Amino acid sequence: MEELIISVKGLSHNYGQVKAVDNISFSVEKGQIFSFLGPNGAGKTTTINILITLLPIQKGKVAISGFDLEKHQDDVRKSIGIVFQNETLDMNLTAWESMEFHGRIYSLPKEVRRPRIDELLKVVELDEKRNELVKNLSGGMKRRLEIARGLLTRPKVLFLDEPTIGLDVQTRMKIWNYIKKVNQEGVTIFLTTHYIDEADRLSDVIYIIDKGKIIANGTSESLKNSIGKDMIYLETDNDKKATKILKEMKEINDARNSSKGLVVSLKSEGTKFMPKLFDKIRNEGIEIKSINLKKPSLDDVFIQYTGRGLRDENREQNQMMSRMKMMGMSGGGH
Ligand SMILES: Nc1ncnc2c1ncn2[C@@H]1O[C@H](COP(=O)(O)OP(=O)(O)OP(=O)(O)O)[C@@H](O)[C@H]1O
Numbered sequence: 073m074e075e076l077i078i079s080v081k082g083l084s085h086n087y088g089q090v091k092a093v094d095n096i097s098f099s100v101e102k103g104q105i106f107s108f109l110g111p112n113g114a115g116k117t118t119t120i121n122i123l124i125t126l127l128p129i130q131k132g133k134v135a136i137s138g139f140d141l142e143k144h145q146d147d148v149r150k151s152i153g154i155v156f157q158n159e160t161l162d163m164n165l166t167a168w169e170s171m172e173f174h175g176r177i178y179s180l181p182k183e184v185r186r187p188r189i190d191e192l193l194k195v196v197e198l199d200e201k202r203n204e205l206v207k208n209l210s211g212g213m214k215r216r217l218e219i220a221r222g223l224l225t226r227p228k229v230l231f232l233d234e235p236t237i238g239l240d241v242q243t244r245m246k247i248w249n250y251i252k253k254v255n256q257e258g259v260t261i262f263l264t265t266h267y268i269d270e271a272d273r274l275s276d277v278i279y280i281i282d283k284g285k286i287i288a289n290g291t292s293e294s295l296k297n298s299i300g301k302d303m304i305y306l307e308t309d310n311d312k313k314a315t316k317i318l319k320e321m322k323e324i325n326d327a328r329n330s331s332k333g334l335v336v337s338l339k340s341e342g343t344k345f346m347p348k349l350f351d352k353i354r355n356e357g358i359e360i361k362s363i364n365l366k367k368p369s370l371d372d373v374f375i376q377y378t379g380r381g382l383r384d385e386n387r388e389q390n391q392m393m394s395r396m397k398m399m400g401m402s403g404g405g406h
């Protein structure tokens with residue numbers, strides 16, 4: 073059997089009345105890149121904070137690197153590295169000083185610490201910025217510095233909470249490369265993200281989390297395959313009626329009226345089925361306004377399980393429009 077580096081059983085966490093984490097279980101094998109994918113408020117940071125010993129365990133069992141989290145906090149802390157969701161760098165230190173300071177906190181002897189700092193600053197391409205004050209670094213550079221800092225103690229597991237939040241595409245890709253590189257050198261990675269592409273590109277295993285609960289898990293491929301062969305996005309003049317009709321067709325896995333319109337997942341190739349779908353809907357007197365065929369994405373997986381998109385631009389836009397209307401402003405441009 074593969075060696076388990078993280079094992080979580082029946083973990084729950086409440087903040088007062090809020091069920092932030094609700095009876096979740098999962099395990100991570102040594103050497104994996106494991107992702108928690110979920111929207112804002114899903115419970116990702118709460119889970120990470122429990123695993124890294126920042127929050128107490130209210131309910132459930134956690135073992136990291138073979139150590140029971142409740143009994144051996146210090147041993148757990150020695151096996152992990154952390155990159156927090158919010159920046160935690162001291163703005164008035166230089167890049168090198170940030171590393172040096174961190175190494176001293178963890179009592180790394182100078183002869184170990186110094187060469188390792190040099191090596192890691194090179195890995196994240198910040199060698200030239202070593203004497204620059206943190207406050208003068210760009211957002212992406214700060215993030216890279218935090219990753220290097222998280223690796224200073226040679227952790228067995230590196231926890232990354234939203235590693236690329238708010239960064240531009242190019243910087244995000246660079247960070248993905250570092251994460252992969254670090255992983256190839258043997259570090260197990262546990263990351264959280266609400267970016268579909270990030271989970272998709274990096275992970276060996278993805279757990280989709282929503283409202284404190286795990287709603288699906290698997291590899292990117294298996295998750296996509298689990299919902300169907302192809303997806304059809306439809307806009308009609310009567311989505312409700314169309315959904316009902318489509319649900320009854322044998323070629324269809326599921327049809328639902330989501331925040332992104334009418335979404336249909338198919339059991340077989342969509343191109344063959346399209347004409348039949350057209351006929352069926354039109355015969356019922358429903359007008360098709362637009363139709364879009366595509367392969368399932370992780371967003372479709374999320375929609376299938378929750379009825380919402382992971383990144384609900386439509387809903388956000390609608391909310392904004394209705395707020396503008398309420399305020400008596402015109403939503404549309406000229
Ligand atoms: N310190 C706190 N006190 C009270 N409620 C909290 C606290 N921290 C988080 N919550 C609530 O717990 C739930 C889960 O929050 P959490 O930060 O774990 O989500 P998340 O998945 O990390 O979200 P995001 O993608 O926005 O970072 C949310 O409803 C949040 O409002």
Ligand SMILES: [Mg+2]
Pocket residue numbers: 116117118157233234
């Ligand atoms: Mg978070």
